[in-house]
Amino acid sequence: MADAEPIKAIVTPVRLEYDFTAGKAATLFLRGLARKKIIGARSGPGQPVLVPPRGADPRTSELAAEAVEVKDTGTVVTYSIIRVPSENIKFELPYACVNVLLDGAAIGFFHVLQNCPLEDVRIGMRVRAKWVADDKLTTSVSSIEYFEPTGEPDVPYEKLRENT
């Protein structure tokens, strides 16, 4: 034992195990995903649609109780290249995480991008959600497998300025 390699590092995990109660707003959103729909909410007509819904409009604290379905297509407003493995993410490294401004939504929606060379990932790129097979749909964000390019022309940066 004494001639074995010295110990140079120890693993010290931090772990929290708990039950998550989604609340009304997130429940609405998660139930939508199980029906292949992305549902946001707003505080009233003309008000920004928040996706995922958070129960209240963060600018005004007004109740955002009106459910609004948004499209499963959108525009990349920012992205990050991931090179560090994560236990629960099955995508091959490196891959891109994208913040997608879904059509009809006022804020970005975070997911993984696939089927696009990393050097082609860019702000303004049009993308679409790739859903899992219908029999795999659940009340979870994993009902969307990833986003992928649609091939449509880019959205000019000027139109995204507020969201980048």
Place this chain on the structure above:
Amino acid sequence: MADAPDVLRGPHVLEYPFKRSLGPVLSRFFTSLRDRKFEGIEDKDGKVLVPPQEYDPQTGETLTEWVPVGPGGEIVSWSWVSKPRKKQPLDRPFAYALIKLDGADAPLLHAVDAGSEEKLSKGARVVPRWADEPKGGINDVVCFDLEGK
């Protein structure tokens, strides 16, 4: 939404599996522990710190004087855990105790498998129960037992 009170609820795990580099001093401490030995380090006042520190807590000077300590020691204080959680060191009620190892001046935090809280007292003697297969970490000591148990 007001008439949809049944909300979703599900298990959630948040975990960061940190790996911590030890540096020269804690590397030696854990390597010795794997070999079933406790070692402390002497600070500039001659007090023996266990676990050891790289620098004097008062002056910031580099510490280099290693001192063998333990393996037995005495309980300085404790907190009884009546319902252990899954990842805690023992699956039955136990004490988290500050243990001053023989020859040390600072206490080490570890579990004491005392069976019941009544058996614990300040100054009670404890000895380490070593893991059968040391892996390099504080769990190479499974827990401490009351001496003579």
